[in-house]
Amino acid sequence: MKGTIFEIREFCLQDGPGVRTTVFFKGCPLRCSWCHNPEGLSRDIETMRGQPCGRVVEASELAGELHKGDDFFQRFGGGITFSGGEPFAQIDFLLELASLLKPLHLVAETSGFVSPADYKRGAAAVDILYQDLKHWDADAFSTHCKGDLSLVMDNLTWLKQSNVPHVIRIPLIPGVNDLPGYEESFVSLLNGDKALQRVELLPYHVTASVKYELMNKPYKPTFDPSAEIRKPDLDIFKQHNIQAVLA
Amino acid sequence: MTDRMQQLTAWVLDKKQAVWRKQINWGLLQLRFSDENRSASDRITDGFCAVLSQETPVFLPGERIAFTRTVENLPEPYTDAEMSELRKAAFYAEKGRVFNISPDYASTIAVGLDARRSEVADRLKLAEQENDASAIEFLSNALRSIDAVLALADRYREEAKKSGLDEVAALLAQVPHGPARTYPEALQMLRILHFCVWAEGEYHNGLGRFDQYLWPYLQADLDAGSLTQDEALEWTEEFFLSCNRDSDLYIGVQQGDNGQSLMLGGCDRQGNLAYNPLTYLCLTACRELKLIDPKINLRVNKETPMEVFKAATELTKVGIGFPQYANDDVVIPGLVKLGYSLEDARDYSVAACWEFLIPGCGMDIANITGVSLPAVVDRVMRTSQAKDFESFYAEVRQQLVKEADKICEMLRVVKILPGPFISLFCTGRVQAGRDVCEGNKYNNFGIHGTGFSVAVDSLESIKKWVFEEHRLTLQQMTKACDSDFKDEEQLLNDIRFHTPKMGNDIEEVDGIGVRLLADFAASWVGRKNCRGGIYRAGTGSAMYYVWHANELPATADGRLKGAPFSANFSPSLDVPVNGPISVVKSFTKPALIDAVNGGPLTMEIHDSAFRMEDGLEKVACIPKFFVERGGHQLQINAVNRDRMKDAQIHPEKHRHMIVRVWGWSGYFVELEKPYQDQIIKRVEMNP
Structure with missing residues (x-):
């Protein structure tokens, strides 16, 4: 079946x-105001730099x-990562693609803002899931991302007790989620997470x-994009036996 | 880096040594040349001796390796008028001098100049007995040159003594008269010889396989405990720094294009892996100094340990465009195929930029001229009546042969002005009693194939839109190119964004690349040059990526008028590529064994990649992959577009920012704008 993508980029060193x-899958149900990939929001074919x-x-x-790229991956390791946009928003396309790519090592990066059924199917199709956590507060999530946090939380609850190896990614947005004590707020969401590998904190970048x-x-x-980001205290994660890294 | 080295480096970067420089009026000397009708060899040696006698011994504060140029301008052996007269009778490449070779300094470092002097004097006696006029002229001038060098070295030694520079004086008490016994002596000797070759007027002088010929000296010192690893690094750094003291006087097409290249690693003449501790020290020294000279090349092959790639990637990371990799597994058999002996081929180094040649015995003119491959396609597009792509391509092949014919006709008589001093470092010249300008073991001509990817992409565009889709005729495509695609926006768009381009691992277009390179190389096979050598095809562009591009209107690949070609063997500038894996795959498909005149695939990696966890190891996979896929030469740049953009606006803030240009690196702010823009564009296409 057909799907819509906007880019294939080799040699991504942070995506698994x-x-x-x-x-990069095209189209996303969320509208996070800090999104780095605006070309991934709409499913439509658009124009950028005067190019389709x-x-x-x-x-x-x-x-x-x-x-x-098989010969490279076989020789040096690595694999394919599905990002976007929201890759699980095109779940049937993703599943077909994943089945055709196996046994390559696969990673998907998701916002978790998809139906639980799609989420579970997507999670089962990859070797590692990169799950975004943008906020712990439903109102803030709704304000800044235009979405319903409960859907993400349902999926996270399932993920935490699953055996799907995963990484939690937290974008640090000044004034949005770097509020005093934010480390604790995120940690509390991750209680009892079975197959968590680590947490990656990604500070917002003005570019x-x-x-x-x-x-x-x-x-x-x-x-305010120019506001300073409150530096995370990684020890708080460590105290809860969670490995956290600042990208 | 030690404090002493930091201070010395700051001194050199500020060009403080320039205060000692003087302009000499060589008018009288030059007048005498023509009045007395001096021979070319005599003129060059007269000039050389005059320059050295005008030199003033100077010492940078704290330096231990002496010899800094104080004479700013060298005497020309011929006036412009005389030179153009000479050029009527023969083709002289560039300035007509010996250039772009890699002298064998090692043999002289091992015995000392006194011994070389006796050798020359003995040979001269024989020549006199035999009444061999050419030998007498060459050897007498070589002798005069050695004496001039020794006289200057003696003055340097006296001055050092007088100034209380005991360490410098002690080195000069041994070399250059006697053989070097220690690593510092070997470096001082190398400095003197290299300095003097430049002073004779030769240029783009390479430093050869530095870690191979100097390792025995360093090893002995380390074994004896007379040098520690740290001291060895400091000496290496001081030598590298010395290559930057005068290099602003060594101007090529642009500042920085001076050819002081050195080669590390690879295998020895017997084929054994030849990495040694000095290989790593050199990579470290270059990384700490962050200077444009010497230009670091690294030989690698399938057996090269990953730690070498990692150490090299550490150097890539600092963003000065070094090292440039050369693949033994392709270059050695490629040179053998061209007639080089296996042992010599294993000993290869590079000339100024990337042209593979053998130190000492190679008198190849490796960049004698180039064929503009896009111009070949353009010419056929204008005249062809072909009905299908195969017939069209057959005409391209014929046109390549015609180009080769034309160049051979232009190169029927090729001469080089003598270099009696540099001949001392060219294998067997003294024994033969002949100046190297008359040739050496290898006398091949190198031909660059410029604008390779523009030509390939143009062919693919013509194949698709003219012969497969029948969207337009060749005449209409020509018209579109001539009008710079004015009023052809849709066509331009389709050509740019809906036509396969080389660099994305697409068989259809890469296959054309495979054919084009093979046919370009084949157009030179079997031809003999006028100096007893053959022709070697390569993938380099040198400055032609700007020059040749300016000679053409827009091209069928959608490149507009005035846009440069990509440098060397790399994707076209307007082509979005998926990344380094596809680029490596596309550009290792052609049979590069047939293109060992050299010319690297150039690749940009954003500097943030190196800062990530494991980033270094991951980047190191690229050259390894490249080697295993059969690439011949690769050069990776760690780049940051924003920094370059800022440097265009605030050059004063980025005075020391170094970028790779074509076969060399230069200070970004010292480049002319078209070269700056080309580099920025190169970076923008590789996110």
């Missing part, structure tokens, strides 16, 4: 173990392109606005 080739942005592609064709300009879209952050 080893050297990754990342496929987005491509509708058969899973088999895409798998063929990605398999070209996020660049791509909006290239797409002639307005960049309207719901926070």
